[in-house]
Amino acid sequence: MAAVDVENESKHIGKDMPKFDVVYFSRNFPELSQTFVYNEMRGLRDIGVAIHVVAQKQETSSPSDLPKKYGFTDIRYAMEGTGRSNRAKRVSSLLRNLFKLPLKASFRLLLSIAERRGTGNGTPLSTRVILATMLQPKQNRAVIHCHFGTAGLVVAQLKKAGLVDAPLTTVFHGYDLTQFMKDKRADIYDDLLEQADLLLPISDLWHRRLIELGASPQKIRTQRLGIDCSAFRFRERVKRHDAPLRFISVGRMTEKKGHRYVIEAFARLIANKPDLDVRLDMIGDGPLFENIRELADGFMLGHRLVLHGSVQHDEVRTLLNDAHIFVLPSVVAADGDMEGIPVAIMEAMALGLAVISTHHSGIPELVADGRSGLLVPERDVEALCAAMEALAEQPEKIASMGREGRAIIEEHYDERKQAQKLFDALSSIS
Template sequence: MTPPPLVAVFRSGLLAGSETFVRTQGDTLPTWRSVFVGFERIESPLARDTDVILYRSAGGRARVRAAKLFARSGTLRRYLTSARPDVLHAHFGFDGAVVRSAARRANIPLIVTLHGADATADAQAGGWRGPLYRRRLRRLFADAAVVIAVSQAIAERALSLGAPAEKTVVHYIGIPSESVGAAPEVSIRSGVLFVGRLTEKKGLDDLIAAYAGLPPELRERQPLTVIGDGPKDLDYRALAQQATVDVNFLGAQPPSEVIAAMRACAVFCAPSKTAANGDTEGLPIVVLEAAREGAPIVATRHSGIPEAVVDGQTGVLVDEGDVEALRRALESMLTDRARAETMARAGRAWVISEFNTAKQSEKLERLYVRARERRA
């Protein structure tokens, strides 16, 4: 009996706790098998003993740096030649650029998914890094069988960087929706919730400023909670103190706690914006997850967010960086509970229908077949 086809899912480090989507995609394929391959292990709840780690021995860290610097890995090429996966799927452009040579020499069709910074800030980096990365992207695009963008906005960036239109497709990262229970009604929810890495592009500074502008009695009833950590953690805590508002900074939390917070909040806010270095989102998975859990959404018209949130129907969108518009949207959603309930129900139905893993995984497998046929 012929075994199901095999995709090798590559991420140089397996696997950061914030990259659940990499694992979910590989785990939910309906007919293909998946194996996760990386250069080094990252200790996190997502790490698995079954991951194929190519550089485990002494000196492995130096070999990882060399592979990334020179964009080639003989160890990966030998693994691909031996394992013979039907497709190699690399997440993020910089990892795709690193594995391109190995895939080509092993004659394994390569797919790369672009997520955000890898098509924006990294390509605009100053000094020698930006030009070198753009050259590597052009070679990657030339060799790849398929270039996946997680949103239309990222697809447009990919095209501007030289990705061939006939190879470039938009494919959304799905979220599990098959066994979700009923969502709590908005009337019993409370508080404003932010979930994400504490970096500039996430826009938490705008949210804190907007929240500070809400009436004091509304803030007292609707506290602001922040889940996540990152390089700007101390800056945002100081900003909240300067604005004299109480913000519950919870740090990073396990997925179960994040989902519980999404199911309890009166508004989920995603105030993303373009960072000074050009870094942008792709399509934040937390927006889809919050909508699935029945949370009313307030977000910005940033990158792929408008592809997931239909303004005025499944949530409220404002221009990125517009603190006053964000304040008005928050106040409206927190005080007009009937409107919030209507949008939350519509948003939940939309996300479960269009962004569920079953639908998106079937689409991804069709892209794998397309890549495999290119080799044939």
């Protein structure tokens, strides 16, 4: 791991370094879409926390290069024993790793084997022992920290089997409380709710949902995601008389992002107000890209609409810097998938853009309706068009909304402040 930057150590910790390490556990690592995880890791490291990463397997289809750029190169994968192997190899692996566990865990495991009690959900015992040893560095006290309930559930089952005794925390984002739970039994998370020491939903909405699922309120703390405010240069957005008003939408083209409603509302805006000088840039790729392209072609919007597809980070930033209004009308997808609190909206607000979005999931906790942006009902094209028209015809509101948005991000969604809040929460259970 990269050396600790003592100069960045938080004032709240005093002269003492943290008394515990944080072990991040992931099902697949490093996934391209989980920038928020890597930023959080960086924030804790800058406070002075030693970070370890353990994953079940390595992400190969869409890996991120951010962990390497941030200096997180000590990543361990519990690959051994995950495939089919003969009995002798599994027994040998089990014996090699058994006594790497904490003494109490080793004793419990031996007792379970002797009494022929179950110790898991069908995963080979040798694999679970390997994973348990990786999650608990013997030389240091550790807190096991998971993003998404699906990862937390894996560790919770190890704790229930007696293989892990370190504190467990889990961050819930949205997918894990919506799409993942569809068609699953109602008690799918019971082991996690019982075994976790802290449950950390990213929004108050998911906080309430965890209570509905039976979690103890004493275990739950809302933990916001954050962005590095210093990396986003605020600029007040002012429309010049000789230049168009620019709308922009950034997001992977999946149903929950609501891209079709952006296009339909923009087309309606142009039909209602043909003299408005407006443009729309849409950035992102994904499974619905061709459907969105066909929809856009059908409206024949010409140069007013550009579908950029997937572009490099620097080009995204350039387009955002040229824009005035960020549009992301998120919806509940047919499979139940929902947003958490979109990081793309946080970044747009940090840059000074006004926001148009929906009353969806945790978005109203981020966007102050009427002050930093406008919120409309999901799938309401007429209301979305009206919001776009209101800001197009009153561009003076854009600047004030941008200032309010930046203030919200600095106060409640700054990466450093959220890292300190997370550190304080982990300290309470370490």
